[in-house]
Amino acid sequence: MSRSVAGLAILILFLGGGLFSDIPGGRARERMRPMEDGSPSPSASPTFSIYLPLVLRGAGTAPARQVNVPQLVDPLGAEFSRMAIFWFGKVTPVANYADVRAAYTASELVVYVAIFDRRLWFNPDPSPSTLTSWDAVTLFLHLEGNVGSAPTPSSYRFIGGLSNGDRSGRYQTAEQGTGTGWAARSISFTALAGWRGERLNDDGDDRGWAMTFRIPFASLGRSGPPPEGTVWGLAVMVHDRDDAAGTPIPVTVWPESMNPNVPATWGRIHFGMPVYTPPSARPGGTVTIRHGLNGMVVRDAGIGGYTNCGDGLDYWTQWGETPDPGRPDFNIQNQVDIADWPCFSKYYVIFPLDAIPPGKVILSATLTLYQMGNAGSNPPSSWIQVLTTREDWEERTLTWNRAPLAWENMGGTRVDPVRNWPGWPGIPYTWDVTRAVAEAYAAGQPLRLALYSADGDYHSGKYFVSSDTEDWNAGGRPTLTVQWGDPAP
Numbered sequence: 001m002s003r004s005v006a007g008l009a010i011l012i013l014f015l016g017g018g019l020f021s022d023i024p025g026g027r028a029r030e031r032m033r034p035m036e037d038g039s040p041s042p043s044a045s046p047t048f049s050i051y052l053p054l055v056l057r058g059a060g061t062a063p064a065r066q067v068n069v070p071q072l073v074d075p076l077g078a079e080f081s082r083m084a085i086f087w088f089g090k091v092t093p094v095a096n097y098a099d100v101r102a103a104y105t106a107s108e109l110v111v112y113v114a115i116f117d118r119r120l121w122f123n124p125d126p127s128p129s130t131l132t133s134w135d136a137v138t139l140f141l142h143l144e145g146n147v148g149s150a151p152t153p154s155s156y157r158f159i160g161g162l163s164n165g166d167r168s169g170r171y172q173t174a175e176q177g178t179g180t181g182w183a184a185r186s187i188s189f190t191a192l193a194g195w196r197g198e199r200l201n202d203d204g205d206d207r208g209w210a211m212t213f214r215i216p217f218a219s220l221g222r223s224g225p226p227p228e229g230t231v232w233g234l235a236v237m238v239h240d241r242d243d244a245a246g247t248p249i250p251v252t253v254w255p256e257s258m259n260p261n262v263p264a265t266w267g268r269i270h271f272g273m274p275v276y277t278p279p280s281a282r283p284g285g286t287v288t289i290r291h292g293l294n295g296m297v298v299r300d301a302g303i304g305g306y307t308n309c310g311d312g313l314d315y316w317t318q319w320g321e322t323p324d325p326g327r328p329d330f331n332i333q334n335q336v337d338i339a340d341w342p343c344f345s346k347y348y349v350i351f352p353l354d355a356i357p358p359g360k361v362i363l364s365a366t367l368t369l370y371q372m373g374n375a376g377s378n379p380p381s382s383w384i385q386v387l388t389t390r391e392d393w394e395e396r397t398l399t400w401n402r403a404p405l406a407w408e409n410m411g412g413t414r415v416d417p418v419r420n421w422p423g424w425p426g427i428p429y430t431w432d433v434t435r436a437v438a439e440a441y442a443a444g445q446p447l448r449l450a451l452y453s454a455d456g457d458y459h460s461g462k463y464f465v466s467s468d469t470e471d472w473n474a475g476g477r478p479t480l481t482v483q484w485g486d487p488a489p
């Protein structure tokens with residue numbers, strides 16, 4: 001996939017150098033056009049139809065997917081890959097897909113939205129009222145959580161529009177809730193865009209664009225970051241324009257049933273990672289769950305570009321709709337250069353929990369994957385994140401466009417490139433999924449997981465053994481190890 005980017009150079013967004021590469025099955029990668037602010041710009045594409053059901057969460061709170069954001073020192077630089085990630089949308093000629101990374105520092109909330117988009121259009125003469133008639137992103141925050149039937153003064157929306165390197169502030173605006181609607185406000189924040197493609201405002205195919213929001217806590221009336229455990233309401237809208245006439249395209253939203261004027265329909269942003277503390281229990285036993293072990297069936301599938309970046313597929317009509325079942329291995333990959341999105345890859349797996357006796361307490365649970373390779377000749381390490389999902393799927397039909405959205409991120413593990421091959425079953429890496437297993441077990445559901453990364457460097461792909469590997473390597477299949485206990489009297 002092209003050269004690695006030194007220090008992420010702020011998502012290439014803040015790079016500005018001329019980077020080129022070839023992607024199998026596609027044309028040479030177009031030059032990344034950094035914004036004057038330093039952001040790289042990907043292309044924007046049409047929005048999509050909402051396709052996943054909203055799931056209710058928790059008592060006394062609105063339905064919500066949740067993103068647990070870490071506090072970092074340098075989220076747009078050395079710690080870019082440690083930002084929490086979630087995603088939404090589809091990849092088609094007229095629909096947008098977006099990866100969203102989020103983190104906070106001692107002084108600001110940082111949200112980076114990378115959008116797969118075939119056609120990029122911006123307004124050469126923008127105004128606050130017309131920003132969303134062109135390629136743009138709207139970020140919603142509600143400081144009291146995802147509650148309420150109307151925007152209150154604790155509700156904010158920040159709009160950032162695609163531009164060609166404009167840093168004047170003309171391509172951003174902010175609004176605050178009034179109790180019945182929204183009103184424009186003079187709020188200090190930054191929305192910086194970057195794009196990847198041939199040129200803006202034409203009918204040629206591009207690759208995508210990106211928007212970086214930096215929202216100072218002081219601009220929200222706070223002296224610093226919220227205490228760990230604080231929950232705000234969060235929602236995102238991606239607006240798309242694909243031609244000069246402005247042919248209407250549905251807005252792409254997260255969560256999928258959000259109403260911009262009803263904070264109770266938004267998702268949740270949780271500051272810090274929740275900690276699971278099991279109830280008092282006496283140690284009971286350990287269960288190992290692996291495909292083929294004692295007749296267990298563990299379904300899994302990789303989606304996206306695999307190891308060949310979707311070679312042979314049309315990126316806009318086939319890439320997002322083509323399943324790839326039955327492979328003995330899978331790839332997990334992401335990067336900041338949106339031009340390479342055909343190489344991005346995720347992994348989904350479902351573990352049955354029937355082998356855990358009923359009425360027990362989950363003490364610990366570990367996911368183990370066995371690494372067997374990586375992209376590139378001198379790749380960086382990756383921070384691979386594990387997230388829960390709540391919808392069922394079938395391996396033979398799972399695709400990028402049809403895969404479930406993440407319900408909540410549960411943490412991550414650093415995975416290094418393979419430097420000294422130890423032989424099969426591969427190099428084991430583990431993820432703590434105790435809270436995820438406890439929640440699924442309590443709900444009487446299987447454990448449904450997705451794994452993805454927020455990496456920024458080129459050649460970030462890490463290859464692992466799947467459940468479909470042959471029996472000679474059965475020990476290398478994805479494995480869930482659960483320790484359970486008997487409730488204390």
